[in-house]
Amino acid sequence: MPQGVLVIAEQGEGKFRKNAYEVISEGRRLADAIGEPLTGVVLGSEVEQIAGELAEYGADKILVGDDPALADYTTDVYTNVSFDIVKNNDPKIVLLGASAQGKDLSARLAARLNAGLVMDCTSLKLEDQTLIAIRPVFGGKVLAEVAIEDTPQIAAIRPNVMEIVKNQKAGDLEKISINTGATKTKVVEKKVEASTKVDLTEADFIVSGGRGMGGSDFSVVEELAHVLGGAVGASRSAVDEGWRPHSDQVGQTGKVVTPNLYIACGISGAIQHLAGMASSKYIVAINKDPEAPIFKKADFGIVEDLFKAVPSIIAEIKKLKE
Amino acid sequence: MEIVVLLKQVPDTEATIQIGDDKTTIKTEDIKWVINPYDEYAVEEALRIKEAQGESKVTILTAGKQRAIEAIRTALAMGADEGVLIDDPAIEKTDSLGIAKILAAALKEIPCDLIIAGQRAVDDDCYMVPAAVAEFVGIPQVSMVVKQEINNGKISCERTVEGGTVVIEAELPALFTTQKGINEPRYASLPGIMKAKKKPLETKSLADIGIDSNEVGKAAAKCVVRNLSFPPERAPGKIIEGETVEEKAVELARLLREEAKVI
Numbered sequence: 001m002p003q004g005v006l007v008i009a010e011q012g013e014g015k016f017r018k019n020a021y022e023v024i025s026e027g028r029r030l031a032d033a034i035g036e037p038l039t040g041v042v043l044g045s046e047v048e049q050i051a052g053e054l055a056e057y058g059a060d061k062i063l064v065g066d067d068p069a070l071a072d073y074t075t076d077v078y079t080n081v082s083f084d085i086v087k088n089n090d091p092k093i094v095l096l097g098a099s100a101q102g103k104d105l106s107a108r109l110a111a112r113l114n115a116g117l118v119m120d121c122t123s124l125k126l127e128d129q130t131l132i133a134i135r136p137v138f139g140g141k142v143l144a145e146v147a148i149e150d151t152p153q154i155a156a157i158r159p160n161v162m163e164i165v166k167n168q169k170a171g172d173l174e175k176i177s178i179n180t181g182a183t184k185t186k187v188v189e190k191k192v193e194a195s196t197k198v199d200l201t202e203a204d205f206i207v208s209g210g211r212g213m214g215g216s217d218f219s220v221v222e223e224l225a226h227v228l229g230g231a232v233g234a235s236r237s238a239v240d241e242g243w244r245p246h247s248d249q250v251g252q253t254g255k256v257v258t259p260n261l262y263i264a265c266g267i268s269g270a271i272q273h274l275a276g277m278a279s280s281k282y283i284v285a286i287n288k289d290p291e292a293p294i295f296k297k298a299d300f301g302i303v304e305d306l307f308k309a310v311p312s313i314i315a316e317i318k319k320l321k322e
Numbered sequence: 323m324e325i326v327v328l329l330k331q332v333p334d335t336e337a338t339i340q341i342g343d344d345k346t347t348i349k350t351e352d353i354k355w356v357i358n359p360y361d362e363y364a365v366e367e368a369l370r371i372k373e374a375q376g377e378s379k380v381t382i383l384t385a386g387k388q389r390a391i392e393a394i395r396t397a398l399a400m401g402a403d404e405g406v407l408i409d410d411p412a413i414e415k416t417d418s419l420g421i422a423k424i425l426a427a428a429l430k431e432i433p434c435d436l437i438i439a440g441q442r443a444v445d446d447d448c449y450m451v452p453a454a455v456a457e458f459v460g461i462p463q464v465s466m467v468v469k470q471e472i473n474n475g476k477i478s479c480e481r482t483v484e485g486g487t488v489v490i491e492a493e494l495p496a497l498f499t500t501q502k503g504i505n506e507p508r509y510a511s512l513p514g515i516m517k518a519k520k521k522p523l524e525t526k527s528l529a530d531i532g533i534d535s536n537e538v539g540k541a542a543a544k545c546v547v548r549n550l551s552f553p554p555e556r557a558p559g560k561i562i563e564g565e566t567v568e569e570k571a572v573e574l575a576r577l578l579r580e581e582a583k584v585i
Contacts, residue, residue, distance in 0.1 A: 074490065075453075075463055100483040104465045107453035111422060116544030119448050132548070137446050141339045142348070144446075145549040184462040184493040188478060192486030199484040205584075228585065239502075246468070246503035247482060252335045252444050253359050253502065261584045272335040279553060282582045284574065290561075298559040300577055302570050312571035317585060320575055 002151040004036040006091035008082060009054055010101055011044050018202050019097035019159040021057055026124060026162045027095050028058030028169075033126050034092065038169070039063060041085055043078065045071035048175070055171020057164070062171050063089075065178045072187040073101050079108045080181035086113060091152055093131055098156040099201070106156040116148035120256075122161045122279070131155065139252025139275035159201045160258045198231045200250065205230025206259045206280070208250055209238055210273075212266020212287060212306055216243040220310040221265055227317050233257065233277075235267045251276035265306040269294030286310065323378040323472075325368045326432055327402065328425060328439035328452060330358045331386055331393035335444055346547045357393045360440025363500035366507040368438050369401045371472065379403045381432055385413060385424050391523065398518035399510030405523040406432065412528055412535035417543040418446070422454030424538060427531040429459055436477070437497040441466045456497040464490045466501040 007027040009020040024040055031038035040059035042051040044066065051064045065081055082105060086094060094109075096102040098120040110117035118124075118133035122143075125132050131153040137144045148154075200206060205228035209221040218232060225232045234244035236251050250257055252272040262280035266287060267273060274297055277283065285298035286306045295301040302309050333339065333353045340349040357365070365382070372378035380402040384390050387409060394405035408428055416424070429437070437459070439452040449465075456463035468487065469480040478491045479498050492498075510518070528535055536542065562577070564570040578585045 072488075075465075079457075100466060100481075103449045104453065104463075107448075107450045108457055108463065110450070111419065111454035111457035114419070114544075116417070116419070117450060118545060119450060135447075136553070137550075138333070138339050138348075139335065139444055139447065140553065142341065143551050143553055144547050145551070147546045147548050149544050149546060184496070185464070185490055187488055188491050189489035190486070191480075192483065192488070201484070246501070249502065256447075261578065261582070270336070271338065275335075278556065282578070282584055283556070283559075284578075285559075295559060295561065297556055299556070299582065300574055301559055301561045302574060303561060304567050304570065308567045309571060312568050313574060316571045316575035317578075320579055320585060 002090045002092045004039060004091050005031040005093045006039045006089055007095045008041045010097050010099055011047055014050055017097060017099060019099055021164045022162040023095050023097045023157050024054055024057040025165040026157060028167050030093055039089060043070050052171060052173060055169055056166055058167040058169050059171045060169050062173050064173060064175050067178050069180045074185045074187060075104055075108055076183045076185055077180045078105050079112060081178045082109050083112050086152060094152045094154045096156045098158050102156050106154055110154050115152050115154050117154040118146050119156050120158045121155050122158050124155055140256055140278055141275045200231050200233055200255050200257050203231035204260045206233045206257055207263045208233035208267060209265050210235035210267030211237040213238060224310055224314050227314055235273050264294050265310060267294055268292045323375045323435050324433045325371060325378060325380045325436045326434040327364045327368050327382050329361045329382050329384045329397060330443045331355050331390040332358045332443055332445040341550045345549050355389060357396055358440050358443045360442060360500055362507040363504050364438040364440050365397045365400055365402060366505045367500055383425060383428055385421050394523055395518050396510060398521045399514040400508055407525045409525050410528040412539050415540035416538040417545040418448045418450035419454055419544055420538040420542055422451045422458060424533055425455050426458035427533050435495045439499050441499040441501050452497055452499045462492040462496045464492055464498045467498045468501050468503045
């Protein structure tokens with residue numbers, strides 16, 4: 001009979017993603033709710049030394065697949081290995097983070113297991129043994145409550161939403177042998193910027209610029225983001241104008257973000273942009289047009305030219321941080 | 323090269339979504355339907371590959387209602403060659419896994435070396451169908467691709483990840499999904515629109531592609547939508563008043579520290 005919760009905790013360059021701590025913490029909560037054990041899974045190369053960390057967040061058992069063949073993520077190898085682990089452990093619930101890798105892996109894994117997957121969910125609960133998820137759809141305009149039939153029940157959890165909770169458990173480490181299986185893909189190049197850069201989906205602070213930036217000079221927005229220790233985002237119009245890369249776009253056709261603080265500079269607030277940032281904990285809007293729809297979503301609004309307001313805000317925040 | 327684009331028709335991203343009386347579906351009246359924006363990139367990339375390779379065919383494959391014909395015709399007007407729509411009343415309330423089974427069954431009848439799809443549909447945001455189709459067809463997948471190159475039976479795909487990109491080489495046949503930035507989709511030209519009217523566009527039922535209606539629909543779904551709701555409305559915000567911009571900045575910093583406690 002299927003038993004327990006299994007969490008595939010994503011790491012990169014010998015460090016767990018922030019999202020991995022959120023997922024393992026949620027896994028502990030669900031395991032307690034069904035009164036069954038929580039197993040953490042760590043896959044990669046030379047990851048044995050970090051794997052034990054999952055015990056601090058509630059893993060009863062930690063399975064470590066440590067192999068040079070797992071150094072880089074490819075869908076086929078990771079699916080083959082994850083599939084074997086799920087089959088051998090027969091969990092009721094499988095949790096992953098909804099990162100680029102987690103979305104790719106969970107979708108393929110669910111198909112191979114012929115199992116239900118709730119992608120990018122923001123909340124989970126159990127009714128008897130059935131996993132019920134809340135997941136934003138239509139880019140966040142609507143919330144869907146989705147029930148998963150049969151086991152395993154798979155959920156990929158949106159970054160930056162769930163709480164990280166320390167909860168020391170035994171975390172017995174078990175090294176597992178892996179079989180990468182047939183592979184038709186390989187990584188030939190990595191063009192990843194310094195890992196110091198905060199990704200939009202995991203950032204606690206986001207400062208975004210829109211059409212009101214008037215051009216590709218985002219230096220005031222960048223400086224505010226830097227002072228806050230956050231990331232720079234952009235509206236669709238700013239991206240379509242070529243002022244910012246596509247990877248910065250926030251909205252229904254870009255990234256959906258949930259920072260603690262979202263500061264929208266010169267963004268009017270088109271419906272597709274609002275969908276992508278409306279679940280931020282706090283929203284600040286700076287726009288010279290008092291009628292801009294963004295002010296209806298903002299906790300705090302400043303009706304000013306952003307090029308005057310943002311430098312003053314930078315100065316004030318610097319003072320507070322001193 | 324035989325290329326298949328998986329296409330979905332979705333509500334326009336500027337559309338206001340209203341929840342239906344059954345609380346599990348949305349109201350579809352008064353909605354402007356468009357090609358899923360990420361699928362537009364997929365169609366454009368297929369056409370560019372066809373133009374570069376020559377001797378190629380681009381087939382558009384969709385599971386949907388009759389209204390999706392309009393989306394397929396738009397793709398044909400852009401330059402795709404043929405369209406196939408799987409439409410069957412039994413498809414209602416099928417989950418992503420089921421839709422992938424339907425598309426994979428339809429693909430048995432369509433020769434293909436390459437499948438391209440948008441990285442996700444902007445209505446249900448599941449990211450699921452392309453990966454599941456690749457699984458059921460038994461080919462490799464690369465998701466969220468911003469650049470690709472085909473050489474000697476292999477496709478090299480630059481895939482976006484947090485903080486950068488990774489180049490992955492996959493053996494063909496393969497599937498990749500398109501991310502914004504891969505191209506600028508063309509508009510359908512007037513002659514293109516005229517030509518599209520004569521291009522083959524076939525509607526098939528589940529029986530036509532060998533799928534038993536018990537395998538799909540709500541009864542077979544692993545994921546069942548129980549309820550749709552709107553996110554809680556944000557409480558009305560506060561416009562910060564002040565004589566000067568500096569005063570407003572001081573007040574904002576105070577509110578962020580003392581009220582919001584975020585800095």
